[in-house]
Amino acid sequence: MKKVKLVVIGAGSSYTPELIEGVIKNYEYLPVSDITLVDVDMGAEKMAIIFSLTQRMLAKANLPIQVVQTFDRKQALQDADFVITQLRVGGIDARIVDEMLPKSYGFIGQETNGAGGMFKALRTIPVIIDIANEMAEICPDAWLINFTNPASMVTEAVLKHSNNRRVIGLCNGPINMLHKVASLLDVEVDDLFIEFKGSNHMNFITKVLCDGRDRTREVIDIMNASDVDELGFKNVNNEQFNKELLWATHCIPSSYLKYYIKTNELLAEQDAAELTRGQMVKNIEAELFEKYRDESLQEKPKELEARGGSLYSTAALNVIRAIYLDDKSIQTVNVMNNGAITNLPNDVVVEVNCVMTSAGPIPLCTGDIPSPAKGIVAMMKDYETQVVTAAATGDYQKLIAAFVFNPLCPSDNNGIKLVKEMLVANKAYLPLFASSIEAID
Template structure:
């Protein structure tokens, strides 16, 4: 089995490598190719990756290359984890929206749109090259904004599934609070990428006992603290929202906070400098503890599970993925990309039935889906008016003066990445 990671020079890659090494019985990788244009970073990450495999007696071979076509040739699955523009572009995404009084964040609002505009054309080019070289390969997208990027891939006819670590993070957290193994926890997870709610926490499978009321009653303070939302709000909702919902439920509070502290991009950039120095130490042969603060917890477990199922191996029967709606949520278009539990096998994901969704959540999903429609149109066809329309549709913007100002800022800060600008 050959897997290729595009963006393999990321400082987060050793987390993925560690998962491949530990879970080799689930996903027996024979060759792992790390592709990245940043040759110096790639060699540092690749060196540590080989040492991790060696320490855990993994027989697989790790190859590093800056040649995308060579890297994806013959791959059974290609994982996308790239960041167009690097942390410098992320720093801009997180700062210029604040000047207009809007949340600065890399996956939602104006910053998220900027990332989508930079990313979609690059990902589609990669996917076309994968299809020319190996049309049967699965593409697993972890590149944000996952929902929009996955929709672009599926709309272009690629064999693609989107993946996020929010659900597996909740699964692990709830399992610990309940004193059970993660495999026993099945989430009733519904929404769009980074706009999701846990409406049930079932023990043993989709038809198991719902432990969510017990979790909220016994551990409400802990859950609310993790979300940085009041316990009273979580109790009134009766569900557990993703922590990304704080950008919607406490927007102005978040803006005030973000204006008083360094950006997350600045924190991550400093962390990356430290990590790369550590990766260069030939004695280091395991992922460092600092990596846990980098973000993306449990991504490796989720990626192994998904790849194993798609490639006909021993993945979990149900997994939370980003895939086409196709009637699962009747209030959204069939070609919308939703994030729900699905049965996954070599044919791809098949979403499980979802009970009727409360209008409180369905309405927000519908609004953000409309924004994603317009965002993808702007990413594919360009133009100031298309950017403006997407921003005007976004629930975190929604005013013409703000949309106009944000459009000008977005274009000014991303001109080098926008072929039409």
């Protein structure tokens, strides 16, 4: 079997040990021979800790995998087969700004939604485009597996504004929802087919099939019998969706939709919280890296579950293994629509079921996304497309227009003030907006 070189960009992430655990578990079917860990100077200390822990994990597993760490990205990309991006431009501190500044204006402050998500995209997209272009030149046959949020916008930016088409956007949301539905129905994951339609963090389960039976309504009934969101994520409010809403729509939304249809409740929760999610994550990461430093630690610690990345490595390794083996499995990933959802534009990135092949993902055409889900997804795709263009070109006017018509902007005046303040706060990471920021500042 052909050996595989895996490159991890943003290797100083606290998630990396889970990824390494996945490599170990999948070695029989995915013979990774080389892992190259890459980060920037800002992440040097964390990457060194991750590098040492990775060595101990591989030694315990007794696998012949060579691991190296480097700050030379172009050198790292030599002979790469798969490149995973899990980077955070500006670190956790930039995330905290993304949360705190919108909050000061009475807006939702969140990592991937609203102003916070938009500015994470602005910081991230130029960097990922550079990586994608370097891959097209240095390792043109390699696949870019992007985990960096906001996954939908980042993936669309690469497909539209780089020279690289071998990119797949990935999120652990759909695979977590799949596993939780299996638990609710008390069946095996492999017995289920779940149809996903929408965009990353704006996705809907539109069909649950088990042994040839449509059990969507049964899942909704089980969810409605609970007081908490049975398919919820650690970093999102756990309140259940309104029961009548789920019955009326006959589909199950991602928990992230709560930012749009429970905005007042989440604003109140945000105002009452002593710490933002980013501040909590910063504390969690400090504790995790103290664990990772322990020379006796040879496996992923259980405490990593508090970070919120459940099944991260499962999602990543499932995709990589499927491409490597050409196994034709069906997985939910972020790809260009190209007719998969028939009532959305072809040239936008959607999160849908795809057949995984050695030539990449082939999206399944499952028809229209039903109303009213179609309305909000179409609105968000238009918004995301404008942000992608602004991020790739530094177009200030397009940025303003995009944000003001985002459903999470309740005021044009305050929205524009917020965008200006966030541009200034992020000026170190937004060189394409330098002239606009200078005019504001």
